Amino acid sequence: MTRELVRPRRKNPVLRTRLPTLPPGGRSRVALGLTAAAALGRFELQRCRDCQAVQYPPVEACSRCLSVRLRWESQSGEGLLLARTELAHSNDLFFRERLPWQLGMVRLDCGPTVVVHLHGDCAEAPTRVRVDARLDRSGQAVLFAFPATETPNMADDPQLREFTCDPRFRKVLVTDGRTPLGQAIAESLVKAGADLVWVGQAEPWKQFPGLDALRAMPQVSIVPLDLTDSASVRELAAEIGGRVDIVVNNAEVHRTHGISDRQGIETARLEMDVNYFGLLRLAQSFGPALRARAADGPLGAVAWVNLLSIYALSNFPPHGTFSASKAAALSLSQCLRAEMRPAGVRVVNLFPGPIDDEWNQTVLPPKVSPAVLARALTAALKSGVEDVFPGDVAQEWLERWRDNPKALERELAG
Amino acid sequence: MADAAGGRPRFDYQGVVAVAPVTIPYVRYSIRTAHWFLARALGQLLQVSGLGKSAIDGLCVSSFTLAPDTAIGLTQHLGVSPRWLDHIPLGGACGVVALRRAARAVQSGDADIVACLAGDTNHVDSFRLTLSNFSSFARDAVYPYGAGGPNASFAFLTANYMREYGVERADFGKLCVAQRENALRFEHALFRKPLTLDEYLDARPIADPLRLFDCVMPCAGADAFLVMSAERARSLGLPAVRILSTIERHNGFADDPIQARGGWAIDRDDLYDQAGVGPRDIDSLQVYDDYPVISLMQIEDLGFCEKGAGARFVRENSFTWNGTFPLNTSGGQLSAGQAGASGGYLGVVEAMRQLTGVAGDRQVKAARTGMVSGFGMINYDRGLASAAAILAAA
């Protein structure tokens, strides 16, 4: 059984920081279908639309009937572990540093035999297991087999932790603590076992509702941080940048305007200054530090979380300028992701539908509550997904957008 | 003519022989390219046979490290102008397949003399490079899983096989120890020290249940032979072996969840029928032994014992050159080394040496009929290619 994770000892600062290595990230284009699904927390395999055969490894044509009509579909992952091995030798640097390494061969109930990373709590073969897709540090999907039933401390399996960004024992920066969402995120991270949560406050001289509750948590430390001020961001990075393991950028400005209901660009500029340039300032100051510490022992820097919006995918005209700023932030986050990938630091994007806050007052329910959104964020870190669409509205938008982006554009225009 | 699995009669290999088995000595690492080893192999064939280069009108090549070149490019490197050319990227099955294809070319008159070459270099990083780009399935669905290479894949097959059929590590060990004894009498083998069963059992773990001596050592080297008409061999004064029958199968038993048998089990009746002999007539067996579990699989699937009776067969026999069941009499890849595609030729050239009586102090007594078996290409979760040939002294 997995031993409960104990707080690793403080690292001797004189010792050399290990440089990041990545597991092999090369894949054929068709295999990226597995990654596309895993980024959303789904386990999908190709299934033939003509003969229904499930395929693996990913193929260009059905290996049973040669049809090329293959579709990625969700799988339960139930299967039988046929054999397991413990690797004591690897040809790859990433795995060499992490040996021994558990692997298995599983016959999925849906048909194919798959090679998997194996959770340490899986029994000897033959035994039932549940296979799921996970993103590895290279950002590519791999298959991971879990015991068929929950075991104690399952999340602490050292091998599993190589695929997740679990906040447990880690130090997190939450960029804005003034909103109910920021406070819910801080609380959720503390509950998930974070060691230290720095919470940013743009105007340190001001009181705000919820401040006392934040201060009451011993793990929380309020720090001055104004994303519209490059000097403020640089100063904080100089102070804590070398210790942050996870950045959660939840600071945002949200006004409810389209184009013609208002003259001038002042509010739109403010939205861009926080939602887009704020991310850019933050990434320039904190990104290099995170990259450098990505391989720093079992609790190295692991993730960067952006609070985007479902409106980043397609403009919601009543909140038109806000949507545009979030679209800009989405584009920049892809750049950040590409720059963080060589170090194995995951960039997680949250795409909530309307949050139940003052700016969405006139938006009809369902709206996602700050607490639910905060839990989705923590869950995403624990499972290691890349794109999170929390709440029913976001899920429905995602499906509509994947199905037909043009139709969604028309629907949102009302 | 024998009835093939397809029901139509198969032509025999009458009048065709294989001659001049040569080996370019194996070395652990080399700064040379595959071209260097293949050129030396062809040179050695010419020297042994007394032929000029222009007499070679058929060329057949196997190599993993020849890239970006293939057989066609090699014709220019070697300065040959064949009228029949083949490139066989089948790994451990390439020797038997080269033999059967070349034999048909000679028999039909498409070529008079075919030089069959296999060779590879081994730079310090070439094994890793070969692994990471071995196949698209391997790149997508195997290499990202610990990058253990074939060790991990065969660990699964071995663990499953042991559990399924009650095989012990000591059974595999007995094969490895016997092969090492054979290797001590083969001048080109890389392993020159005897191996004890305890050393085998206690060796460093590689991928449970596999330990160090279950795994081949990648190296550089080449093996080669010539295929020509029996009359030509006679006029050249070359000791020759006849081909009694051959089989080849790819992706057999594709629906088995995990590999516990190979394509030989589909085709072996055909193999024996065409040769007109049975398993008892085989006086030495050369199997492809990238891991000992594969040796056992071949012994069973080629009908030397029942499926699942391999462990008992091992316990009841001895496998040295002078044992009750001479197996891999030059040490196999496990003790001679695995020189890339040459591993698929090692058994062919050794069978030829045994049957022509030039195996020196590892000569199997009165060797008349031998079998060579090949296995290759772990494309994803199993070896896809299987092949075998029954050869006889001319």
Ligand SMILES: [Zn+2]
């Ligand atoms: Zn089909």
